Amino acid sequence: MNSNLLEINDLYVKAEEKEILKGMNLKINKGEIHVIMGPNGSGKSTTANAILNNPSYIKTNGTITFDGENITNSKTDEIARKGIFMSFQLPEEIPGVSVTNFLKYAKNKVTGKPVKIFEFKNELKKYMQELNINPSYMERSLNVGFSGGEKKKNEILQLLVLNPKLAILDETDSGLDVDAIKTVSKGIEMFKNKKNAVLIITHNTKILSNLKPDYVHILVDGKIVKTGTYELAKEIEENGYSKYRIEKK
Amino acid sequence: MAKTKIEDINRNIYDIKNEDEYEFKIEKGLTPDIIKEISKQKNEPDWMRDFRLKALEIYNKLELPTWGPDISELNMNDIATYVKPKSKLNSSWDDVPEDIKNTFDKLGIPEAEKESLAGVGAQYDSEVVYHSMKEELIKQGVIYTDMETAVKKYPGIVKEHFMKCVPIYDHKFVALHGAVWSGGSFVYVPEGVKVDIPLQSYFRLNSPEAGQFEHTLIIVNEGASLHFIEGCSAPKYNKVNLHAGCVELYVKDNAHLRYSTIENWSKNMLNLNTKKALVGKNASMEWVSGSFGSKVSMLYPMSILNGEGAKTEFTGISFAGKGQNLDNGFKVVHNAPNTSSVVNSKSISKDGGKCTYRALTRINKQAKKSKGMVSCESLMLDDISISDTIPVNDVRTETAEFSHEAKIGKISDKAIFYLMSRGMSEEDAKAMIVRGFAYPISKELPVEYAVEMNNLINLELEGAIG
């Protein structure tokens, strides 16, 4: 059985006419937690958006393979239905669409099966309890008027409900207080199993202490310049990225 | 990204045409003789006949509006102003002629009546063919009948209120209405009576090249309350049809009235309707309005806040598709201290359709410490459509607080990407965003009462899941 889930091969990506990713390579296997760290503008979020094929990001070279299929040019919704989930750095507000209706609809799209209302609502309630989300949020418009922390928790709630094969968390921990980070990492732990994988994009290490990543990649100027273990993240926390910037030159 | 495709409203039900059968159809055009003939057909008292003739005179003197949509294709010589259906007024659906009853059946009216309405009126062409109300409301002294009956049975009340709130010289089409009005509903709610379940009148224009000119007069007395629903539709013909109805609402002190409209006229209809409410002390007037049909619509309901502490709210949506020019809005005049108005208007333009929000908020000098708040949002679904916002804000007292906000734009690409990342196709994502945009208004519309709402923007998320 092939344990490989995601493979990015020599990827070049432009955003707003500027080249951001310049020969990115990455391999993720089932059961693994990967972390990408890097300074601002190094291409972390671009990586996430490129995997989901956001039309604002143009791929000029390279391939992305997921679960044995080439998804480089697949449409975003197809990629989502194949089992990739992205937690957004800035989740969009969708007025007039309740959290419950949205998730029911998305679940139906992702699984291709009818959603059983009663079971679904119970599942939702359970997850909301675990994530300390006030039950009144079920009927509120998606992300509208949510605080930064509430939006991020809602992303994790979606992750649990949609249960993808690969979860990409784009700066999910940024701007959160200690308690919220704990809740978010608890959610990720609930999600994680041997058959799926997690890719965490972050620039701080707080969230990593609970999650024990298998690999830490340092992304500088559109390329992964170093791959290591959790130790590498701790080193970055102490010394910053300057060493890797100089190395590159 | 591909262009948004939002489905047209499914019109199958509305487009059922019955044979143009009638008991009497007046010759086309407008002359004193025609007016006298209408009055004679209706067996009216002399005062009403004289009123009609005076209105005709004023009609001939007034000019067409110098602003707004082009309505020059309207030629009154081509319009039959009075079409008497081959049915008398009934209080049982069984007595309504088969084909007319079938039409209302398909529109879901008798069904809604059983389930969720306290009373129903149904007009077919120029006359009301069905009127009925629950027994307990009759016992409480509530009157709900057709306008013709009211003229004969309650001449005192009618004379005191008829076209006093909307005077015939207001504009040309009000004068026209005064001359040729026919049908419509009369509602009288006595002091302190709360009508908890809505009353609904449904207006159906079947006859081609005809006009509908129903008159709705509602009096909600001190401390009483009412929810009234008005629905309108017509099958599509190639020639122009005209709707110039008039709605007069008297909301007395401490009373409450909610007036909901779902307008889905066919796309050959010129909808030049006039609606006005006089609102008393501490009374409240709520308008809910969905405008989906018509070729041209010029509709600006108005609240006049005459009593201290009076409140009004307007919640409306317009959805203009190909060939439609929907010029809608709301007018409010604050005439007393501590009054308040809240306006929430949305519009969607697609396939070359045009939506205009045209409005007035006037806070007069005597309206001390009054508050006005207006918010309008317009969504453009393609680059061949048009969306204009033309609001006048007129504040004449320093003690008032007034604010106005408007936004125009398209569906955000980021929001589409977000929804697509959750497995929805681009089409689904856009439809979901449009439905969400309309939701604050659609949730106020009486969805459960009439079948038509279900067909409007295919609002149900549940339906997709099955």
Next chain:
Amino acid sequence: MEKIKLNETPVRTSRNFNMNNIKLENIKIPKVIKTFDNISINNETSKIQIEKTSNNNYDLTYGLGNIFTNQVKNNSNQSLKVQVDSKTNKELQIDFKFDSNNSNLVDSIIINANESSKGTIIIKYLSDENKEYYHNGIIKLFAKKNSNINVIVVNLLNSNSNNFVSIDNELCENANVNYTIIDFGGKNSISNYYSNLKGEHSSNSLNSIYLGKENQLFDLNYIAELRGIKTNIDIEVQGALTDKAIKHFKGTIDFKKGAKKAKGNENESCMLLSDNAKSLALPMLLCSEEDVEGNHSSSSGKTGEKELFYIMSRGFDIKEAMKLMVRAKFNKILENIKNEDLKNQIINEIDKKLD
């Protein structure tokens, strides 16, 4: 005397709303225009040239109306042409001073801003206190590619006078035009402002303040047409009215087909300082293009009671407190004026008017 109708809006609305135009009574439009010589010109650089011209051959898209436009085109007593070639932001200041020998001004000012030029043009209208003066003027600006131009128009006429102004701008690719209009003077001050943003990426900001007292009437009709892709208009209008002053504000942002990714913002706010003042606003958004962002907001009403109380609790009397609040409100717009002398002159005028 008959009423004259002027300053029509680009789109009409119901006549009963009284906003489609302004009707004025008892306006004496002088038939014979005597000379007007009391002008002073202050120029920082020879790269901004000013000369007299007899050529008033340009077109206005709107203007106040034929009577006023034709008077300027055919009968002006001051026709100036400003040529901007400077590559750094230098200032040209033109002062028109009304007095009993110079009581009628009909002026035409053409500003040609060359490619990549920069400059600030300050145009001031001042008067002595007593007499009724008449001003009717046109400012026509051509902003070429990559030019960056600031225009400051200051109306400090006395409140017996009549002030009529039409401004008409054409913006080419990447042009950036900033207008600041200080509208304080005149018994009637009627202004029409039009910008044609035809060049892609062109951008126009219009910041305006008015301050009305006694029986002053302000009629502001501002129109921006966005035609080029990624064009941008920002309109910010702040005002205060006391006594029986009246203001009509008509602001139109018109997204024409083809103005993809254009943005338009309009914000209008009026402080009412008296219960006899009237504030009317018609903020229009017209849109024939999908991929645009348009916003407008308008508000009017009382000065904040809480703020007023706070300021007064620090020992200011009510008049001073009001002045402070009005100044605070205008400050954002006054910040655009880099010329300190001019700024102080305006602030003094605010204080004087609110005394």
